Amino acid sequence: MATKRMNVLVYSDNGSTVESVRHCLYSLRRLLSPNYAVITVSGNAIIKEPWTASCALLVFPGGADLGYCRILNGQGNRRISQYVERGGRYLGLCAGGYYGSKRCEFEVGNKSMEVVGNRELAFFPGTCRGCAFSGFVYHSEEGTRAPQLRTSKAALSNRSVPDVFRSYYNGGGVFVDAPKFESHGVEVLANFTEELDVDAGEGSASVVYCKVGDGAALLTSTHPEFAAVNLDPQVRLPGYEKIMKALKEDDQGRADFLKACLLKMGLQVNQEQTAVPSLSRLHLSSAEASDTSVLVEALRDIITEHDGEEFIIDENDTFHLEKPSRWSLGSIKDTLPSMADEKHEDKKDNNIEEQDMNIDYSKIVKRLLIHDKDLPEGKDTPYFNHHAYVANLKHYRGHSREKGRTFGNELLYGEVVTSTNTLLEKNTALLRRLPTGFTATATVQVAGRGRGTNVWVSPTGSLMFSTVIRHQMSLMAQAPVVFLQYLVALAIVEGVQTYDHGYQRMPVRLKWPNDIYACDPADPTGKTFVKIGGILVNSHYSDSEYLCVVGVGLNTTNASPTTSLNALSPPAPFTLEKLLARILTCFSTLYERFVRTGFDKEFEDLYYKHWLHTEQIVTLEAEGGIRTRLKGITTDWGLLKAEELGWDDRPTGRILTLQSDSNSFDFFKGLIKRKV
8 A cells, every 4th residue: 555645744843943944834835735735743753653654745944953963863863864765855944954964064163153063864975064154143133144046957947947046044054065976866956156154165055956765855055945025024133124125036036946946856836836815704604594693692601892893702713793784885805804904903004925924823803704694695605505505414414314403503614714623622612602513614724733743735625624512421431532533434434425326335434543545546456545534533621521623624526635535436526515414414313323322333333344454464563563453443432452463473362452542553554653
């Protein structure tokens, strides 16, 4: 089995600076979304989690590379080296460039700042020596420059790469004698054009590409990921204003060079930078309009008034409550809030550069339209048909064996949101007043959340939703809350296969504990599986009940970044509205029966019918590398059962049980690793 590399991991831990990480996320997401999930990763995760199979690019940003050494020397660096040698890609920016070289020489002779020593990764087989330009001061812009770089267009296939451009610099080195290492697979992609303050040997390489086994590393001394729009214009230092002006003038050249570097690394890059879209209004509605009014009344004690307007001010977000009649009187321009509108209410400056900066979404007021008379119309929500959704919800409800409250009756929809899980789970005052089955869904998420270090890539065409479950403590003896992740996984598979007539053979399966896989349509043998969905369950305990938010991301109609349901040759293409209605009615039916019967034999048989792991042999790293055969899950607490194997893979009689919250299952390598 093989998995597609769809994660771009940016190191964010000891040694990295917050600003460097933010710049990386900003620029890489604009060039690589939606083909890749650009997310942060900790040193602990690099050492202990199974990240390598799904990682397209590992990025080490600016900061101080001694911090990287403290965390990763030894086991961490061995994993990074193996990842690159086996076909992975490493991008080292400034401090990440020093770290990726065989030797680091920084401010030699300066007793207060000197850092000298060999480095374990050694992707560049020589020395990175700095500072290339004097004046560097930690946590300051005093050493900032905008040096001119001359590109090696012969080594870069992108025709739009400029001959020369200026790039942000603050403390980087030069790759000493880089041309001499050509026989070692080193290519110089850019050189400084100005005189340097250290001995660069032959050449003056500022960016190098290093072939490493089946993979590659690209190391830079400057910061091509630093977009001018994100630099602080308020810095008051001699010459800084001139530096800012030069960087702004050359910003397109910088972006084109970064794009060419990513293409050189074999990544799929957008032809134009993709701006993260602005947050849209949220629409609150119900299958029965009167239920919306009932819900709003339940929220009344947390609604505050200010100048005649109603707000819910919660822990993570502030919601401004509006009625459609008021909204329809405004112009289209008024419905698209600028950053200036949100951050400075007394200003109306709709400055594009200000909108395009790194954004703290929690500080943006979320506008919430209350639809207590009718469902939202198509002109208000062009990417989600509420009438089709409700019609299908009622159709499936009519055929359900359970006649209780149907999940999804109350719906919160936004065309562009931060994260459906965050909107519910991080706003506890709101969450405590929402009914079981309340669902939030979106067309695009700009800050999606996944399990552990994972993020679900959420372009248009993915079905993304989060559902509230209020699970009473009194149910725990018979129906433990841990089974929610299994119930929603079953609901997804059952929902796909009972979507309509002819869908029962859709090749969709479950991976323990919370992923959805499908047969890869590119493999005619049907033996390769690819991930098409993920599940995240968060819970709070309050007043004798578990307040749970069950989040789902499922590739449905989108073409990238991985296989979607519509790529599996269904009888007719899936639609998001109908599929959401089907999964929610399945989830509702399964949950209603679960609270009565627990995870009984019928549930167990249904789960094994759909899961991937029957009799699979895996290695338990946390148990000293013993081999085991998977036998199923326990029906009391949902633990994974594994039978120990001895000589010639014969059972020893010992059964081990594993928790999903403390173990990570690398399905493609047959490994179960202990999470720390």
